[in-house]
Amino acid sequence: MDSRRKAHAISPHIASRLYGALTCSSEALYGILQDPAHEVVRAALKNRALEEPHLLALLRRRDLSEDLLRAIHQMDLALNSHKVRRALVKNPHLPAPVLQALLPQLHLFELLDICFLPGASPDQKLAAERLIIQRLPTTPLGNKITLARRAPTAIAAELLKEGHAALMDPCLTNPRLQEMAIAQFLRGATASAETISSIARHPRWKARKSVRDAILKHPRTPGIWFTLWMPGMRGPEILQLSASRRLSPSQRQLVKEELRRRGLA
Known part of the structure; x- marks a missing residue:
């Protein structure tokens, strides 16, 4: 056998695992999807017994290659399952183009979960934040209030800028809200006597000199x-x-x- 044929040869052990991946039962498939050889996992994706729960178990792995994640994204199971698409987005190795295609299909608070997901890449978190901010104009007030309490810094700042009285306390209490966001709000046009007083009364902000100075220089204070x-x-x-x-x-x-x-x- 020449060197070219040797390079393409498959060891009997791998060949056996590949055959098992293609033909095994639904129950055995869970174990095969944990195989360290990605060619075995790729073969398992062609198994007729493969269903949504199998893919969800597979996507919990954090060692999947970009090519494998692309292949999963192109499967009918991924196209027809919101749970699979959500699990794909949570995988830190998902290629950026696939991430951009899938994020708009997630619900608002699923996007928020991505922002705080342990192991999520900075690109994943930033893309989720940007999409949430884009949706804010059409987001119901009740959801905005929940977001204001839990959201990352950039989203909390955007909600504060809206100047809605019902959003003030949740935003001001959010531990991720930064003083710079309050300064920007107090320089903006949406601050009212009511919302300025909310800041002036708030126990977290009222004692900060820079905040007090900005409040006293606002014409609506x-x-x-x-x-x-x-x-x-x-x-x-x-x-x-x-x-x-x-x-x-x-x-x-x-x-x-x-x-x-x-x-x-």
């Missing part, structure tokens, strides 16, 4: 926060606040009164 906070501020801070061009006439009057009280006006 209710006067009560000027009355409560200015007595505890230093003179130079009040002077700096008085120079803000964003203050409303009534806010500017409160600042002037505080300066006069301190003899700084």
Whole structure:
């Protein structure tokens, strides 16, 4: 046998496993799908006894090759089974083009699960986040509230930007929400007196100086926060606040009164 024929030769042991993969019973198929040789697994995909539960068990493996995952994606079982498509998306080795094709077929909170899935690749998590954000305009308020409590940083920030009063407390309590997102919200057009007061009252954010400063410089901030906070501020801070061009006439009057009280006006 020449070298070319030797390269294509299959050992009797592998040949036996390949035959078993093609012909075994449904019960035996579960074990064969755990075979370390991917050619044996690929042969098992052609077994007539193969059903959805077999693929779900196979997709729990984290050593599957991209080619094998592509082959599974092209099977009728994958095309017709939402569970199989979801399991494919959760596999960290799924090729990016297949991931992009499958993610839009997942439900909202299935996408959220991908964001926190142990072992999921950064690309998987980022793609899921982006798709959730794209869906936000058509997402019911109740689902948005649940998202606001649980979502990753970028999604929580997008929900905060909406400025809906019902979303404020869930967003502000979300441990992944960052101070930068609140600063952006307070510079935006969707902040109202009610939502600004939600931030000012919140135990996690009310004591942060940068948040307080941003609140006091917003033209829609209710006067009560000027009355409560200015007595505890230093003179130079009040002077700096008085120079803000964003203050409303009534806010500017409160600042002037505080300066006069301190003899700084």
